[in-house]
Amino acid sequence: MAERQQFDLVIVGAGFAGMYMLYKAREMGLTARVYEQGDDVGGTWYWNRYPGARCDAESLAYSYSFDPELEQTWEWTERYATQPEILTYAQHVADRYDLRTYIHFNTRVASAHYNEAVNRWQVTTDTGEESLAHFLIMATGCLSVPMVPDIDGLDSFEGERYQASMWPHEGVEFSGKRVGVIGTGSSAIQAIPVIAETAGDLTVFQRTPNFSVPAANASLDDEWVDAFKKNYREHRRYHKLGLSSGFGDLEIEPRERTPDAETSDGLTDEAFDAIFEKRWQRGGAFFLGGVADTLINETTNRRAAGFVHKKIHEIVKDEATAAALCPDSHPIGTKRICVDTDYYTTFNRNNVHLVNLRENPIQRVTPTGVQLVDGHVDLDMLVLATGFDAMTGALLAIDIRGSNGQALADKWAEGPRTYLGLMMAGFPNMFAITGPGSPSVLSNMMVSIEQHVDFIVDTLSRMQAKGEARVETSLQAEDGWVDHVNEVANATLFPEGGSWYLGANIPGKPRVFMPYAAGVGAYREVCEDVVANDWRGFVFS
Numbered sequence: 001m002a003e004r005q006q007f008d009l010v011i012v013g014a015g016f017a018g019m020y021m022l023y024k025a026r027e028m029g030l031t032a033r034v035y036e037q038g039d040d041v042g043g044t045w046y047w048n049r050y051p052g053a054r055c056d057a058e059s060l061a062y063s064y065s066f067d068p069e070l071e072q073t074w075e076w077t078e079r080y081a082t083q084p085e086i087l088t089y090a091q092h093v094a095d096r097y098d099l100r101t102y103i104h105f106n107t108r109v110a111s112a113h114y115n116e117a118v119n120r121w122q123v124t125t126d127t128g129e130e131s132l133a134h135f136l137i138m139a140t141g142c143l144s145v146p147m148v149p150d151i152d153g154l155d156s157f158e159g160e161r162y163q164a165s166m167w168p169h170e171g172v173e174f175s176g177k178r179v180g181v182i183g184t185g186s187s188a189i190q191a192i193p194v195i196a197e198t199a200g201d202l203t204v205f206q207r208t209p210n211f212s213v214p215a216a217n218a219s220l221d222d223e224w225v226d227a228f229k230k231n232y233r234e235h236r237r238y239h240k241l242g243l244s245s246g247f248g249d250l251e252i253e254p255r256e257r258t259p260d261a262e263t264s265d266g267l268t269d270e271a272f273d274a275i276f277e278k279r280w281q282r283g284g285a286f287f288l289g290g291v292a293d294t295l296i297n298e299t300t301n302r303r304a305a306g307f308v309h310k311k312i313h314e315i316v317k318d319e320a321t322a323a324a325l326c327p328d329s330h331p332i333g334t335k336r337i338c339v340d341t342d343y344y345t346t347f348n349r350n351n352v353h354l355v356n357l358r359e360n361p362i363q364r365v366t367p368t369g370v371q372l373v374d375g376h377v378d379l380d381m382l383v384l385a386t387g388f389d390a391m392t393g394a395l396l397a398i399d400i401r402g403s404n405g406q407a408l409a410d411k412w413a414e415g416p417r418t419y420l421g422l423m424m425a426g427f428p429n430m431f432a433i434t435g436p437g438s439p440s441v442l443s444n445m446m447v448s449i450e451q452h453v454d455f456i457v458d459t460l461s462r463m464q465a466k467g468e469a470r471v472e473t474s475l476q477a478e479d480g481w482v483d484h485v486n487e488v489a490n491a492t493l494f495p496e497g498g499s500w501y502l503g504a505n506i507p508g509k510p511r512v513f514m515p516y517a518a519g520v521g522a523y524r525e526v527c528e529d530v531v532a533n534d535w536r537g538f539v540f541s
């Protein structure tokens with residue numbers, strides 16, 4: 001057996017969460033080892049290289065805030081950064097702070113077992129490395145385990161087959177090819193317009209239509225950026241505390257992004273449409289912030305959905321295609337709203353066809369294409385943009401065992417249970433960054449990642465100062481938090497969405513609304529109050 005190396009921290013994952021955790025650990029003088037299964041940093045932005053991949057939070061907001069010099073010197077070129085630009089940014093950060101020295105790439109953590117006797121985590125990897133860590137930090141990502149659909153005959157396809165979230169680094173040539181895309185979530189909605197530009201023929205296989213709003217992407221103007229950066233600190237404060245959960249809708253003047261109306265009650269159709277028309281033209285995911293109660297009031301929600309339906313019918317020329325593209329099975333926003341560039345107009349192209357799988361389901365994939373109940377679609381290439389085993393997938397892919405050998409998979413058999421999305425009772429000295437039960441995927445993730453890492457750092461600093469060796473959360477605190485997360489979710493329309501937020505996209509996965517829906521500002525207040533009350537709900541020894 002290889003000799004176990006010892007570290008203060010083992011960090012799993014080298015996306016933005018793992019990188020920032022490593023930076024802070026080094027700053028504290030702690031020893032740290034990061035394991036990353038990819039061959040470079042960047043996480044999401046390393047793996048998801050499909051055409052059209054870009055951020056849906058504005059670049060000046062979707063970036064680290066921890067170093068004012070970094071944010072002043074890095075130059076974003078577009079309102080929404082492309083995947084290559086974000087990956088270059090991640091690589092720049094790794095170089096700037098010499099992070100790669102501490103990261104073992106091409107190394108997947110297979111198991112992590114807590115050894116009570118020595119109060120250490122024993123970590124093993126698929127390359128045979130073994131290490132002992134005082135603290136185990138899971139920076140494994142909320143959307144890092146691709147969902148490969150269980151479609152009959154998929155492996156029999158003899159053409160080229162790609163998964164959006166495992167895109168080949170060398171790129172893919174679509175010219176003149178007959179391409180099929182399965183899925184119409186955020187990834188597909190970004191990829192479809194770009195693929196359509198060069199594909200000979202593109203067939204989109206849609207099971208559930210999604211709501212999509214225009215990004216209104218544009219190059220950033222140097223003068224505008226200079227003016228914005230003068231107030232960067234103040235902007236960041238709003239992103240961390242604000243109602244917009246850090247998404248953006250950026251203007252030079254830092255300010256809270258307030259809705260135009262508190263409710264749709266009493267608003268005429270003209271007044272209501274004027275609010276959303278302004279947001280539609282402005283572009284971006286903050287569209288739904290037009291009226292404050294869109295995600296809690298069914299009437300407001302229905303009216304907002306109706307506005308988008310009208311837009312789809314205005315844009316898409318073929319009436320049947322427009323009707324099929326209109327989402328009618330979930331309230332708007334209860335599945336992640338998509339942000340696109342030319343998605344709906346793409347269906348006006350002669351080389352693009354929509355197959356409505358609800359009327360004409362896939363029977364199986366064949367060596368030459370897709371067999372529908374009614375007809376066969378001949379394909380040279382099949383692109384699966386079918387999503388992820390979100391939020392719990394990457395954690396449960398590792399054999400994690402806490403006190404008394406309890407497996408995380410057993411603890412979470414009925415769905416994830418955490419305190420603040422950060423710790424689980426029975427798993428001492430183990431933290432999850434943006435774990436289930438925190439705002440995570442409902443926020444600009446950079447904001448949530450930094451907040452969690454800062455919380456962990458404060459906790460470790462407290463332990464250093466007090467000579468404490470072990471921290472865990474109590475079962476009581478965890479139960480209370482899980483109840484609260486459910487209560488907040490149940491006061492919204494989110495549970496009606498049937499989305500991956502609920503685990504609904506994975507057959508057999510427990511249906512639990514996983515993110516905390518009260519927003520980053522409210523969540524930050526809770527965390528600060530916890531710390532102010534001597535880390536209420538945490539037990540130190």
Ligand code: FAD
Nearest residue numbers: 013015016017037043044055056057108109140141444445
């Ligand atoms: P990740 O970036 O997912 O990194 C986790 C890393 O852990 C991965 O590199 C993975 O390989 C590694 N890993 C996992 N398990 C193991 C293991 N067992 N052993 C070793 N390594 C492991 N968020 C936004 O806020 N705005 C956006 O616009 C946005 N766009 C997105 C677009 C796409 C296509 C996707 C998929 C997600 C998007 N997200 C967006 C969410 C995005 O995941 C986060 O913004 C952020 O990048 C997450 O960083 P992370 O470090 O927490 O996780």
Ligand code: NAP
Nearest residue numbers: 054055056149183184185186187188207208336385386387
């Ligand atoms: P997704 O939203 O889960 O979409 C998956 C799509 O695949 C859905 O349309 C789904 O249809 C379809 N699908 C799955 N299995 C299928 C099957 N067997 N047959 C037919 N269709 C099937 O996944 P995603 O698009 O990768 O996005 C996931 C999340 O990543 C987003 O919500 C967002 O948070 C993030 N993301 C963000 C951006 C961005 O704009 N920056 C871009 C990409 C991803 P059903 O709905 O019917 O299941």
